[in-house]
Amino acid sequence: MHKILLIIKREYLTRVKQKSFIIMTILGPLLMGALFVVPIWVATQEDEKTDVLVVDESHLFDTSFPDKENMKFHFVKDMAITEAEKQLEEDYYSAVLYIPQNIINSNGAEIIYKKQPGFNTILFIETSIENELEGLKLSEAGIDKKTLAAAKTDIKMRKSKYESGVKESKNTELSMVVGMLGGVLIYFFIFLYGAQVMRGVIEEKSSRIVEVIISSVKPFQLMMGKIIGIAMVGLTQFLLWIILTTTIVSAAKGFLGVDKSTLPTPVPMEQTLNGQQSPLQPNLPANQTDSEDMDELWKSIDKINFPLLIGVFIFYFIGGYLLYGALFAAVGSAVDNEADTQQFMLPITIPLILSFVMAQFVMNNPEGPMAFWLSIIPFTSPIIMMVRLPFGIPYPYTDLWISMALLVVGFIATTWFAGKIYRTGILMYGKKVNYKELWKWIRYH
Amino acid sequence: MEIFKAENITKRFATHLALDDVSISVRENSIFGLLGPNGAGKTTLIRMITQITAPDSGNLFFHGRKLIPADTEKIGYLPEERGLYKKMEVGEQALYLAQLKGLSRKDALAKLKYWFEKFEIESWWKKKVEELSKGMAQKVQFIVTILHEPELLILDEPFSGFDPINTNIIKEEILRLKKNGTTIIFSTHNMGSVEELCDDIALINQSQKILDGSVSEIRSAYKNNIWEVAYLDQSGSGLQLPEGFDLLATEEEDGKKMARVKIGNHNSNELLSALIPHVSIVSFKEEIPTMNDIFIQKVNEMNASKKLANA
Numbered sequence: 001m002h003k004i005l006l007i008i009k010r011e012y013l014t015r016v017k018q019k020s021f022i023i024m025t026i027l028g029p030l031l032m033g034a035l036f037v038v039p040i041w042v043a044t045q046e047d048e049k050t051d052v053l054v055v056d057e058s059h060l061f062d063t064s065f066p067d068k069e070n071m072k073f074h075f076v077k078d079m080a081i082t083e084a085e086k087q088l089e090e091d092y093y094s095a096v097l098y099i100p101q102n103i104i105n106s107n108g109a110e111i112i113y114k115k116q117p118g119f120n121t122i123l124f125i126e127t128s129i130e131n132e133l134e135g136l137k138l139s140e141a142g143i144d145k146k147t148l149a150a151a152k153t154d155i156k157m158r159k160s161k162y163e164s165g166v167k168e169s170k171n172t173e174l175s176m177v178v179g180m181l182g183g184v185l186i187y188f189f190i191f192l193y194g195a196q197v198m199r200g201v202i203e204e205k206s207s208r209i210v211e212v213i214i215s216s217v218k219p220f221q222l223m224m225g226k227i228i229g230i231a232m233v234g235l236t237q238f239l240l241w242i243i244l245t246t247t248i249v250s251a252a253k254g255f256l257g258v259d260k261s262t263l264p265t266p267v268p269m270e271q272t273l274n275g276q277q278s279p280l281q282p283n284l285p286a287n288q289t290d291s292e293d294m295d296e297l298w299k300s301i302d303k304i305n306f307p308l309l310i311g312v313f314i315f316y317f318i319g320g321y322l323l324y325g326a327l328f329a330a331v332g333s334a335v336d337n338e339a340d341t342q343q344f345m346l347p348i349t350i351p352l353i354l355s356f357v358m359a360q361f362v363m364n365n366p367e368g369p370m371a372f373w374l375s376i377i378p379f380t381s382p383i384i385m386m387v388r389l390p391f392g393i394p395y396p397y398t399d400l401w402i403s404m405a406l407l408v409v410g411f412i413a414t415t416w417f418a419g420k421i422y423r424t425g426i427l428m429y430g431k432k433v434n435y436k437e438l439w440k441w442i443r444y445h
Numbered sequence: 446m447e448i449f450k451a452e453n454i455t456k457r458f459a460t461h462l463a464l465d466d467v468s469i470s471v472r473e474n475s476i477f478g479l480l481g482p483n484g485a486g487k488t489t490l491i492r493m494i495t496q497i498t499a500p501d502s503g504n505l506f507f508h509g510r511k512l513i514p515a516d517t518e519k520i521g522y523l524p525e526e527r528g529l530y531k532k533m534e535v536g537e538q539a540l541y542l543a544q545l546k547g548l549s550r551k552d553a554l555a556k557l558k559y560w561f562e563k564f565e566i567e568s569w570w571k572k573k574v575e576e577l578s579k580g581m582a583q584k585v586q587f588i589v590t591i592l593h594e595p596e597l598l599i600l601d602e603p604f605s606g607f608d609p610i611n612t613n614i615i616k617e618e619i620l621r622l623k624k625n626g627t628t629i630i631f632s633t634h635n636m637g638s639v640e641e642l643c644d645d646i647a648l649i650n651q652s653q654k655i656l657d658g659s660v661s662e663i664r665s666a667y668k669n670n671i672w673e674v675a676y677l678d679q680s681g682s683g684l685q686l687p688e689g690f691d692l693l694a695t696e697e698e699d700g701k702k703m704a705r706v707k708i709g710n711h712n713s714n715e716l717l718s719a720l721i722p723h724v725s726i727v728s729f730k731e732e733i734p735t736m737n738d739i740f741i742q743k744v745n746e747m748n749a750s751k752k753l754a755n756a
Binding site: 003006007010014203204207208209210211212213214215216217218427440 | 541542
């Protein structure tokens with residue numbers, strides 16, 4: 001026992017002290033932080049001041065374009081489009097909007113620019129034109145805008161689960177996000193650190209130190225020491241990432257002074273437009289609906305059983321890694337160099353990728369037979385159970401217990417198999433190994 | 446008293462019989478040569494002593510009782526294919542390997558300090574193994590192998606990769622270890638060093654032990670009764686050999702003549718008395734076969750008889 005601790009210590013310390021570990025530990029949260037911060041930062045950046053020269057040959061619009069912050073429309077009457085284009089040379093106008101005479105039939109307009117305007121700018125102009133034309137067409141057809149607005153319907157479906165006399169409301173979108181996040185984390189953890197186990201075994205084998213070590217300890221001890229040591233490296237890295245990411249994100253938020261009002265909202269354009277053009281529409285400030293949604297979201301988040309979720313996550317996180325880590329070790333022991341691992345990697349990667357692909361079907365029907373079986377089979381259960389879990393497992397969690405028990409059985413079995421292959425493989429050099437050969441090693445007493 | 450004994454060891458890998466009923470016995474405080482051509486089964490036998498593999502049948506004894514896992518701490522092993530973690534620092538790595546052999550960190554540190562000073566390599570401590578030359582890494586590995594003061598030390602081709610100066614240092618170290626009570630199993634193809642170092646040997650060929658015993662006994666057992674005579678032939682009468690003596694070869698060097706004579710059933714005194722009247726003798730010695738000759742002779746004999754049996 002004391003020797004396996006020595007091995008774990010070495011595996012852990014040599015990796016944690018490596019430059020690449022330290023770099024990844026710092027870079028990871030920066031990347032994650034950037035993922036959150038950059039969009040916010042971009043959104044808070046004001047667009048450049050845009051002056052648009054509008055050549056309206058249809059005379060339908062005149063002054064009906066609302067000026068927006070940083071965007072000004074300059075209507076000119078009776079200027080030829082060719083003339084207007086020349087104005088661009090003087091760098092006062094950033095774009096020329098050309099509305100042809102027959103726009104009502106052709107549905108076509110043109111924007112001419114020297115420097116490409118942003119996607120939002122173009123969307124804004126398009127929406128403005130569309131709204132105006134729609135209004136025109138409606139009044140021609142004798143329909144009042146009020147009537148239309150009143151006819152518009154938006155149903156919000158609340159989802160509630162009924163079980164043993166208790167009704168519980170559900171937020172499926174949130175479940176999806178939480179489930180997918182858990183699944184993705186486990187997927188990456190298995191691949192990243194499983195590959196490290198494999199590379200470690202190949203390193204020991206190709207540097208020939210393995211014979212020295214197994215003259216002191218049992219091959220199984222060496223294998224388990226490596227797997228456990230690397231697991232601890234992974235857990236350390238994840239822990240540091242979580243701490244650093246939280247720190248960076250909150251620091252960045254504070255620094256940028258981000259609050260709700262400046263956060264990008266999904267449909268700002270339409271709302272402001274409608275609000276201005278039809279004063280009779282319920283005049284909600286855009287943020288209010290958002291904060292209602294946010295409240296709803298917080299309520300749903302509060303309903304998630306976090307202790308259960310985190311507990312189960314850690315279990316599958318470690319269980320899944322152990323199951324696959326042993327297989328990665330076996331593959332490493334069977335080959336002489338990393339290039340030869342390809343043929344044996346397939347059976348390892350297929351169930352992992354399959355789980356990943358199947359995750360969306362499982363989300364569609366989280367209590368269907370596919371979700372059940374995939375969350376029971378040890379090779380797919382670490383990812384699929386994480387996806388399933390936020391949707392709720394029927395009490396008394398029978399599926400979960402079976403799945404967990406099978407995962408334990410599964411990793412004991414793979415470790416046992418892997419141990420057999422490993423024991424023979426690490427001393428085998430210069431031999432092209434195939435599956436038949438591996439099977440022989442397993443049966444070999 | 447023997448420190449290690451292997452009794453009727455048989456080991457089969459899938460299609461290949463690696464060891465076929467092999468027994469060896471290693472006397473305490475001796476140097477035991479484990480000889481044989483490539484692929485004969487030496488490494489398989491060594492891996493059983495270090496308990497990396499186990500025999501299919503047969504028994505292994507250490508100090509007269511069955512070999513147990515804890516014995517690995519009393520055994521040191523330098524494999525033929527050397528290897529250390531390339532990216533690990535020399536000192537840290539030596540400490541790690543020593544602790545795996547059961548030394549405490551403190552003891553390991555003290556012993557390493559002694560050896561690094563003795564070999565004058567203190568400056569390597571913080572270096573990574575990949576920065577060392579092959580010979581330097583071998584030296585580190587030798588130290589690591591003997592650091593825990595094993596009772597039984599197994600050296601597989603210990604001199605390969607060393608220059609003559611370092612070979613000598615290692616040779617002296619081996620002899621010093623023996624003097625201090627260590628038993629050494631020494632596997633090599635270098636027959637010169639076998640004659641120089643080994644007390645006993647076992648010769649393994651094609652999975653079978655074909656010869657064992659003490660080096661001096663084996664060499665005298667393989668004597669062909671050939672004597673080498675150097676003489677001055679002033680009278681010009683040449684060698685007058687009576688019946689029963691065979692003159693195998695003569696050659697001349699600096700006016701001195703050399704002859705190889707097979708004496709058959711006679712003894713050396715009879716040869717001398719036959720020669721003395723005619724020539725003046727400069728030197729007279731028996732030709733003792735080298736281990737190299739015996740090795741080649743025995744292996745070829747066996748391979749030829751196997752071929753014959755298969756034909």
